[in-house]
Amino acid sequence: MVTAKVAAQETGQPPMGRVQRKRTQKIREILLATARVLNSDGYHAMNMDSVAEKMDLTKATLYHYFSSKDELVVACLNLVAEEVNDRLKELAAETRDLGARERLRALIHEQLVILLVDYPEAARLFAQPLEWPAEHRKLIRTLREPHDAVFREAVQAGVDSGELSSADPSLALHCIYGALNFAPVWARPQSRTAAKRLADTMCATLMKLFS
Template identity: 40%
Template sequence: MDAVSERTASGRVARRRDRRKAEIVRTATELLSVSGYQGMSLEEVAERTDIAKATLYHYFSSKDELVAAALESLTQEVLRRLSERQETAGPDASPEELLRALVDEQILILTETAPEVATVFSWPRTWPKVFEVPMKGMRRRHDAVFRRVIERGIAEGAFDCADIDVALQCLHGILNQSSVWLRPDAGRKTRAAIVDCALRLFA
């Protein structure tokens, strides 16, 4: 086999491995959203992905490593969707328009497009200590998306906010509670009403 053929074959193997790894992470995320950390087992992940448990260890050395990958995957997906929503708003969007778009998108994520985000991150008491620092980091990265828009709004005089930290905590409280009581089919009008209420924190 020549060098080009070897690289092609190696690339195929790497892509298959990446696809299988992504499938394992998706399955772990589904189980976490239903059963939490304590209820998720590597045995069930292996069974649902139709691989031997021993094979699973070729991809992840432990349950904690797999769970960490699932949490990071969820975080990246949320950040990606928020970034895309900001881009959709356009470069000339005002801070209020950007914040309105971000809040609306976050509600959509939590209630319709990725409800597992709300479920997985709502079990803080059942997570082992090893996840405390990584999860705080994930929350900070998420918080930073909203914080940047709010800080810009304050600097430009669009927002009036005495304590940005308190306001952000209240904002996240509104968003997290929306996943508890808002029906997935509530519709744009209901989301808009929640967004209006949330933005009053910065009026």
């Protein structure tokens, strides 16, 4: 386990004090609660009251951390995207020496575990953001670019090596994205074990898009 002191040394930043750590943790909890409200209610129905209620905070306390709904939403989107993208980038780096099929399968499996188990509140945030205001749609497109780059790099490497083949690799990848994004809508596994079994099955199916 990486301690706060070790993490600070690795980034070249001084370690956070206890008060700052507690504040950082509280903000993260608020942002994840915001993600859950956005996931269930959508942007237009979500408000500061609903997030405060979800956190069992007063609205005044919530305004102590965020001055407006849109500031809260932007911070939420950035946090979720950063944590998910960092996790996928780390896996991509760890699997760089594997075969293309095994590497792509690992990325698909990881994305499913993220959405079905670890980040169910992120399920709808980046799937098809049609109801978002224009400025948030622009942010979401920007935040999706690193995620897309991880998968496209893995697919392109497989196509270049001849291990992955498809008449239209880009279309096949979009089909994979569709399945990944909407798995949490119809699949509601009751445990991490069940989610991993589902991820295994979906991986085997989706990999058939590449011969």
